[in-house]
Amino acid sequence: MARLGTETAFEVLGKAKALEAQGRDIVHLEIGEPDFDTPRNIVDAGCDALRKGFTHYGPSAGLMELREAIAQYVSETRKVDAAPDEVVVVPGGKPIIFFTILALAEEGDEVVYPNPGFPIYESMINYVGAKAVPIRLREELDFRLDVDELAGLINQRTKLLILNSPQNPTGGVLEKKDINAVARAIGDRNIMVLSDEIYSRLIFEGEHHSIMSIDGMKERTILLDGFSKTYAMTGWRMGYGVMRADLATRIARLMTNSASCTASFTQIAGIEAIRGPQDSVEKMRTEFEKRRGVMVAGLNKIKGFSCRVPHGAFYVFPNITKTGWPSKKLADALLEDAGVAALSGTAFGDFGEGYLRFSIANSIENIGKALDRVSAWAEKNL
Numbered sequence: 001m002a003r004l005g006t007e008t009a010f011e012v013l014g015k016a017k018a019l020e021a022q023g024r025d026i027v028h029l030e031i032g033e034p035d036f037d038t039p040r041n042i043v044d045a046g047c048d049a050l051r052k053g054f055t056h057y058g059p060s061a062g063l064m065e066l067r068e069a070i071a072q073y074v075s076e077t078r079k080v081d082a083a084p085d086e087v088v089v090v091p092g093g094k095p096i097i098f099f100t101i102l103a104l105a106e107e108g109d110e111v112v113y114p115n116p117g118f119p120i121y122e123s124m125i126n127y128v129g130a131k132a133v134p135i136r137l138r139e140e141l142d143f144r145l146d147v148d149e150l151a152g153l154i155n156q157r158t159k160l161l162i163l164n165s166p167q168n169p170t171g172g173v174l175e176k177k178d179i180n181a182v183a184r185a186i187g188d189r190n191i192m193v194l195s196d197e198i199y200s201r202l203i204f205e206g207e208h209h210s211i212m213s214i215d216g217m218k219e220r221t222i223l224l225d226g227f228s229k230t231y232a233m234t235g236w237r238m239g240y241g242v243m244r245a246d247l248a249t250r251i252a253r254l255m256t257n258s259a260s261c262t263a264s265f266t267q268i269a270g271i272e273a274i275r276g277p278q279d280s281v282e283k284m285r286t287e288f289e290k291r292r293g294v295m296v297a298g299l300n301k302i303k304g305f306s307c308r309v310p311h312g313a314f315y316v317f318p319n320i321t322k323t324g325w326p327s328k329k330l331a332d333a334l335l336e337d338a339g340v341a342a343l344s345g346t347a348f349g350d351f352g353e354g355y356l357r358f359s360i361a362n363s364i365e366n367i368g369k370a371l372d373r374v375s376a377w378a379e380k381n382l
């Protein structure tokens with residue numbers, strides 16, 4: 001158990017709440033969830049489902065109608081032929097990370113994962129006793145990965161490669177040529193890919209590309225996607241994995257052994273989310289794009305900060321090395337002295353040193369307030 005890591009965002013949120021309880025005003029830019037409400041049509045579908053009696057257990061892999069809707073959506077968006085028996089619905093995107101690593105990696109195996117990256121990857125790889133092999137995401141590549149470097153990390157012990165695009169925490173987005181090169185680097189080795197595409201609908205430039213779409217890769221890909229970010233449904237707890245049917249059966253068995261099933265009424269709301277109107281998705285995306293502009297321009301005016309433009313997700317990841325402060329110390333100081341909650345880049349792995357992560361899932365007004373505070377803090381302390 002000592003090997004299990006954590007997600008610092010929840011700890012910083014707790015610290016910020018404690019300061020608020022003492023009467024301090026804090027701008028929350030730490031947590032990664034849309035500040036919008038779940039669209040009304042989806043909430044109505046969930047409420048109706050409760051009244052209609054979707055209050056019982058359902059199949060471990062998810063309700064067939066939702067699995068059909070997901071299979072159709074994935075077939076269209078990833079240009080593959082996905083079937084309902086290749087879909088497992090789980091409570092959030094996170095369990096797909098947990099289950100996949102538990103199912104596929106063990107002592108003696110190596111798992112390559114992005115660093116800086118979502119901390120649960122490294123945590124789970126360490127937990128199962130496999131070797132965590134970081135692939136460093138570099139700012140000069142706009143935080144896409146260097147495929148030559150990746151090729152050098154792959155060997156006969158590599159069991160699993162984790163990709164995440166659009167990426168948390170950097171906002172990096174893999175281009176088609178990157179995805180093609182990754183598939184070439186894997187070649188015909190017996191390596192599975194966990195492709196975390198939870199931010200697939202939050203792209204500001206270009207298009208989303210999935211490794212699943214490449215010839216010969218569908219059988220070796222576990223696609224992770226879900227509802228939390230796309231439809232502002234973080235608290236509903238619903239996500240899914242799409243994978244080979246034989247693996248899907250095993251992952252569903254892990255569901256039987258843990259959560260039994262995802263909440264039934266939630267799944268009915270999920271069908272509405274996928275099949276209903278999509279205008280709210282575009283509205284949120286446009287709003288995040290506006291905020292991104294304000295945040296990046298504002299950070300680039302602050303002493304010691306420089307920030308690239310993220311191409312997806314809802315985070316900015318400024319370089320703070322010119323402040324001369326280590327990331328964790330700077331994040332703590334901004335929270336305690338300036339009332340701005342952000343995360344240290346090191347919350348996402350060792351290669352996050354020199355960076356901070358700010359979530360832009362907050363209003364333009366609050367983003368402006370945070371920028372003023374950080375700027376005033378920098379003028380005073382640097």
Ligand SMILES: Cc1ncc(COP(=O)(O)O)c(C=O)c1O
Nearest residue numbers: 032092093094118168198228239
């Ligand atoms: C990259 C990435 N994957 C997975 C998740 C988990 O999403 P969920 O809340 O649906 O479990 C997150 C949430 O922050 C994330 O950033």
